[in-house]
Amino acid sequence: MSAVESQSSLFDEQGGAGPADRAADSAFLASLPSHLRTVRAREELTRDSLPRRGASVENPQLSEAAQRVWDAERQSALCLAEKYRALAELHAHEGEYEEFAEFDEVDTTRAVLALRVTANAAAGQLRDAHQAVHLFPRAFAALEAGKMPSAWFQSMIKSSRRLSDSSRKKVDVAVDSWSMDITAERFFRLVKKLIALLEQREQHPDPVSSLPRSVDLLPGHEPGTGILQIVGPIPDVLAQWKRLDESARAVQSAQRAALRDGTPVPHDPDGQVLTTGKALPLSVLRFVLMATATPDLEGASVPEARFRLNITVPVLTLLGASDAPGDLDGITPLPPSMARSLAGAAEVWHRVLTEPAHGAFLPLPAERCTPTAAMLEHLRLRNASCAVPGCTRPTSWASECDHIEECRRGTPGEGGPTEVENLHLLCWQHHLDKTNGLLDPTRLPTAPTEPGRTRWAVGPHGDSVTVIDDLDTESIRMAELLGTAWTAFLRGIPAGSADDEYLGEDITDTLPAAARAPAPGTPADRRPPARPPSDRSPSDQLPPGRRPRSLPPPDEVPSSDGPAPGAPGIPPGPWGEDGPPPF
Template sequence: MQRAASTARAALWAQVAMFWVDRDDPDLVEERQEADLAVAIALRTTTSKVAYLVRDAHLAVTDLPRTFARLAGGDMPVDWFEKLVRAVRDLSPYQREQIDELVAGWDLASIPADRFLDELRLLRAWFDARGARPSPEAARDVAVELSGHDDGIACLRITGPIPEIHSLAARLEAASRAVQTQQRHALETGAPVPFDLDGDVARNHTTMSLKALQYAIVHRTLLETGGIEVPEPAHRINVVVPVLTLMGLDDAPATYDGVTPLPAQMARRLAAGQKTWYRILTDPTSGQFLPVPADQYRPTAAMVEHLRVRDPVCAAPGCSRSTSRVGQNDHIEEFDHAHPARGGPTSIDNLHRMDFGHHETKTAKQIDPVRHADGSTTWSIGVPERARITLAPRRDLLTPTIAKALSEAWDHYQWLLDIDAYERTGQIDQFLREGGPEDPLTTGEDPHHHENNADRCHPTDPPF
């Protein structure tokens, strides 16, 4: 079903792209209007919608030929490709070519939807790393927005740096859970019910929802909970910063809890304010997080932190629920409590994090994951089986690209040393006649023009 939809959409876009007329050329206004009208009539839609459709179709066919081929072959879902197109609209053709080449090489069959979006967002963040953008701290704002329908509803919008907003949301969620527990206790004992704004809790003998409690707490006490103790967060928030970014040698983006890209400068400021840093090692070529050995049932604190970096969202395929604050550590091969030596070890290789609902579904044997030696996991869904998918392990997205960039930079440096040696010994003319070591950045070009290599570099290029 998905493959047929992808193939059909690619065929439509290929046809629509043929109606492209340069939107910036004032001499082609009549021709452009004629083309838009023809497409609008054929698709039974409006010319305003056609203008966007033709633009995206032209971009897809012209600037994203490799990923468009994946769409036409049924390998890429339509929704994924449309998000890719939206992500590259404001980039240059050269940058689109880079993203097209990289995404087309991804193993799309083993990437769940949430991970595709995470990797696409991080990839897109490369091109914003050195742009002139306002600092997140300068965007702090609180504003009241009316619904626009004169219905008595308004919204309080709080804007600020991602870590601060996430921290506020986490404290508000923890406070609401603590108050909800206290409401439940009050109903059982007959004590006064806290935060019962409209008396509904006492009247209906049921606790308020977490969303309603979060509103009540903000409205009444600005996150003070009237003496009710709010538990400390079970986990810290991880900001994963590449070591070169931390050292100020690169501006590769960091990631907030392994998912949300953060500007390099902001990541360095966050790191500078911490007394303790935690080092996470990754494979230098694949980016896969390296396992930490353990031999006990309950994971150590270090193991849990490792899992939270590797599985910032539920490991179940297609699930995007965060496991940063609420989630469970699950044994892929069930732990044998009676005979621990028989299997199900408590080790990084046999653990992942899941949200409560999917964990219960796995416990009920409705979903069955099997971890393989290469770190991939095959998921069988349903009994009898209704679907099966093998997912590659989540990896650090920056390690392979940085390793490749360092390797290429070293090869180019060695080439420059060879050229300097030829010039010092007067053998450069012989080198040009007979050939010599090729510049890895300009293989196939005239090596005598190596002094122009700097012109080929783009300061905002990601290290692909």
């Protein structure tokens, strides 16, 4: 018998199964078809056999490269096993709370900090690690030994998600009996067949009721789009589709008749049918009908929306002077053309103030126990999603306003105040964790114009992380563009011309003294730092082949007593080194 055929189980060598378990495993293996029970390779695959099997014996460089890839893959398997074992320990639940979701959320938060991923991605890795260690111990031992490739193990975990825990353990028993020297194609094919067989063996009281049913919102493939995904039993989905398709065809026929008879066109909100003289495509009509459909709530009442739908558009984008995108609720980017179109169709605009240097949203003061609507809107701008690090649940849909330092109702002067610096929006799961003491946020002191920071203590073991509030980074860019435009205006250079490309840090050396000097009464710590004198003339600072158009000779530079004739005057005011803004 060859070395490949006499391969023994790593799990058995470690003594991980008792006599009763081994008897049950043998009975399960005997019940499998022969092609799933006896899986052997024709030849053992080793690191030393790579040059021969890869036909690179005569090329030492290729042989060495192939062996380095082998070593890297083995190291990847060892690292994956180490990460899964650590995550499985992190997944251990301690405490006496009844809500399992509380512990799951806290474990996810710890994993978010360690993995540096979103909460959804961390939850998926925690689940995979728990299953790997506890439901696939034999395959996990092969992974830790570097015998099973990491891609094989991850594919097996992913493919078996539809199975029950008992069936997953049977997958582990079957795969443990297979040779790890087979090809990847054969391994993946056999795993799929094994999982399909175990799915058929699982006893479901009602196969139809066990099928998934869900409606999910997913990001679209094109900018400014989204995907509404509907999953369910095919008879139900097909029935809904037929109703929608037949309705769309009826509306399309009515649109053609309206165009022919000159009557009002149904379901033409944008006037596209009248403009083009053609009925809308069926795919568009299905979308229009779904968007205008009213669900049957059977008497249930829907509470009034707590928040409006915010579409934030930079002012320069509105003016057509910038191609910076807008955003929907601070999460979904919108193309500039769509942002301008939506803003133009809106009846009311709400001005949002930001600090130009940092992009922080300026706070709104209040002294009351219940936050105002304006305060809630500001909190949404500050945190478009749940304020807990890594959580991606949007605050506009299902969030709860929480005092960072608890507000003690009925005890004036005690507890935290109801102001934006002591408030944040949390999803209900993380709000429950904070109430139970599993999460402890602390608002850190910052300057009024600087972005806010919050330090989160996670669990009772001292884990903590500091996060910064959401910023409007476009405000920073807008301030820079306006500053550059004003500097060009002071130099007499038309905005957007080729001569304003070299406006750099030394531009104030050529500005009038009145524009360079700090305003009277400006505190010393607020004045711009003095720049060291430059030994180069302005023309030396230009790119090769460039010549300044409007730099006057040194003897013609106007003095600080007043502007030169015909030059724009500097109005009085607390301006900085670049003078007053051009608006």
